[in-house]
Amino acid sequence: MRLAAIDIGTNSIHMIVVQVKPDLSFEVVDREKEMVRLGAGGLEGGRLADGTQSAALDALQRFRQLAESRQVDEIVAAATSAVREAQNGGEFLAQVVQRTGIRVRVISGVEEARLVHLAAVYAVEAATGTTVVIDIGGGSMEMTLGTAEEVHIARSFPLGVIRLTERFGSGDPLPRSAERRLVKHIRQEAGAFLQQVRSSGFDRVITTSGTSLSLGQVALSGRRLFDSDRIHHSRLPAAALHRVRKQVVGLDMQRRLRLPGLDSRRADLVVSGAVLLDTVVGLLGAEEIILCDLALREGLVLDYIRRNGAQIARADRYPDIRRRSVVELGERCRWYPDHSRQVARLALSLFDQTRGLHGLGPREREWVEFAGLLHDVGGHISYIAHDEHSYYLIRNGGLRGFEPEEVEAIALMARYHRRGRPKKSHPAFAALRRPARQAVRAGAAMLRMAESLDRSHGQLLERIELQEDRDRFRLLLHARAPAELEAWAARRQSEAMEKLLGKPLTIESADAPYAQHPDHPAPLPGSPVRRRGRGRVREEHATRPAGQVARGRRPPADRD
Known part of the structure; x- marks a missing residue:
């Protein structure tokens, strides 16, 4: 994990960028300092001067740019006596957030002493x-x-x-x-x-x-x-x-x-x-x-390491900040990790096997995966309407590395994973651009089916296989144990997926039939499939293999 620590002092502003190692020690990879004398004339109830505030803001803006160029995962910042004592210290901190996005913690003198002590005894x-x-x-x-x-x-x-x-x-x-x-x-x-x-x-x-x-x-x-x-x-x-x-x-x-x-x-x-x-x-x-040349900034680093050991280990496991941010939100909301990962995995399998239909790319594929991981976080508030709670939590959960439209798309996929369907009468959905709306439609359908395919939360399905016949699709379930509950739930929730596929969908075991679509019972393996075309009835045995769904078709038009 890479961390930046900023010390906004009375005389100078310091920043260090450190690489935290697996053993929770750290190595400084960059440092910067500006002597702006922020507290000159502002101590003992005075005001921070306009000139020194401007210099401090410029310095912090440069520090933010340096931190971003160093690809830091987190910035921690603290201000000491100058900001603590000045009449306009709060106004200055508001400007810092507005100009740089850095949120600064004003610390007491005793807390400052404690943090410096951590750094000093670590250093020597x-x-x-x-x-x-x-x-x-x-x-x-x-x-x-x-x-x-x-x-x-x-x-x-x-x-x-x-x-x-x-x-x-x-x-x-x-x-x-x-x-x-x-x-x-x-x-x-x-x-x-x-x-x-x-x-x-x-x-x-x-x-x-x-x-x-x-x-x-x-x-x-x-x-x-x-x-x-x-x-x-x-x-x-x-x-x-x-x-x-x-x-x-x-x-x-x-x-x-x-x-x-x-x-x-x-x-x-x-x-x-x-x-x-x-x-x-x-x-x-x-x-x-x-x-000793270590001081408050290093103390901030050590204190962060002590309080966030699990998060640092997670950063090593998930170096991509987007994925790590998703996992952190799931953990904060006490998710069901095994179920969530199974749903995400099955949704991605459906995504990959229907590429020729939806025409979506890697960016949207990632949205589907992240929505699968977070679809049930709303249960942290209540099981009742948990799909709606999931939407709120994802949208306001502080996901990092995402554009606003991406967060909205992921949240909406989770919102529609259980009930309802995307409609342009829904303001949040209507506000998306057309490509994002189509991605939400497709992703929500896949997510709803994937959720059904782990209805027992037992991760029974090892893989799923989508095959196309002339007049329908067949979803073959390869399970490590009987999965009748999953097949039943998938049949109940097949409507959205059928709309995406453009044909009826039957749910079958890879070994023996499970519950089928009520209007379209699946043929026995090897039996002829009756197809109607050009005014005559034909019998064929051919079934399109898994992963080779007909190409060139697109999801239904965005009419709602």
Whole structure:
């Protein structure tokens, strides 16, 4: 299965595309990032600016295009403090849906902390011991204490680098008085929690986010053999972090831009970020931190995998998103899979053996199969009128990969599988284009017959064989056990199929006759069939073999 995860943060928007493996691990196959600073000026009850909203929407539109080009099966997206706190956050999310079709979940700070913890302990393989995870974003800082299996404590603090820079970082370089006020503010917000974590004890501290990685790049860039592209899992001593803090606080913007390893896009935020991270690490009493380049987006992936293991296994089994979507709808509606597959199989057999009559192609063949798989999902609501319930559920069941007309055609085939027949007086049927209406007529007839041929839900028929005589068709049932109930039900429901065939239809066992059409008893095998043509009666023994139904004829005209 291929999955895209999008993190709409206060400072930047990230997306990763991953391939989920059968063992439920994952591999990143693509990634993209845009630093749009969505939360600038919008924190603490402000409004998201029009310019940053527009930039964010453009970025998300590009991300959607990239995800589609990578053929992802699912997009999961989450927004954090900027959208959560802004007065117009809901309006922004409505625009996201309208422009991109992406539905974004606004998550709480505690949920954000939990998801980041999942990613961090996965990234560094912290299988044993207790881990502190620190994630510094633009609007908030999240912290957790926990193990690889569970989070014991999770907190979110309004200590993001954009928020702190807007409040304390007006000077360039930062005045000592502003730095002291910033440290005091951090202690007031998070000091008690940090003391609690320190008292509890821990084995390691992992830091995520661009702020931590930028500070790590600056601190480690002077080392021999240091590769800035391989900073993940690097260990940064607390003393080295403190030196970087002192360094960046004392520099103005122009000199910070010349620091080796510093991302120029973070040069204005790195000062408050350095003071924040150094203060937090100092209050924890940690000797070092482990740098991690996995964060919320990877946490979204891991959380999705944990909650959707069965769906991921289904994606491996059904790589075609259309077929997988049909199976998922059936499972959500507690379908009868064996019966549904038998009906679909028999309907396809009828489709293939009557190609010369209906003239339909592979696209319509697939509609018939999917309608067969879903024809009984309405029973999830009630057996009474379940054909009508099936229509509603298929039409509104969120089938993916289908055009609207295809969904309507499949739903209508299921609607007519039991009673009624397609009529142009039915608005939904009349709204279809003529080719789709003809497909629904033919498909509904096949589906009704196929449903009858598994009346017992016992999957007794191994195959069916349609043969054409001069004045009728014979449907031979090859069964693994007596199938009198199926033959009886098929005879009762033969009218629609006879209209498609243009002749009467008899139902027979491949070995001995079952119930026949009341007006047209079938001849014994080998006996002459009386045919009338050109004013005389002829006797013939010839029977057209199965699969060779006369070609060139078409279904009845679309008159209703």
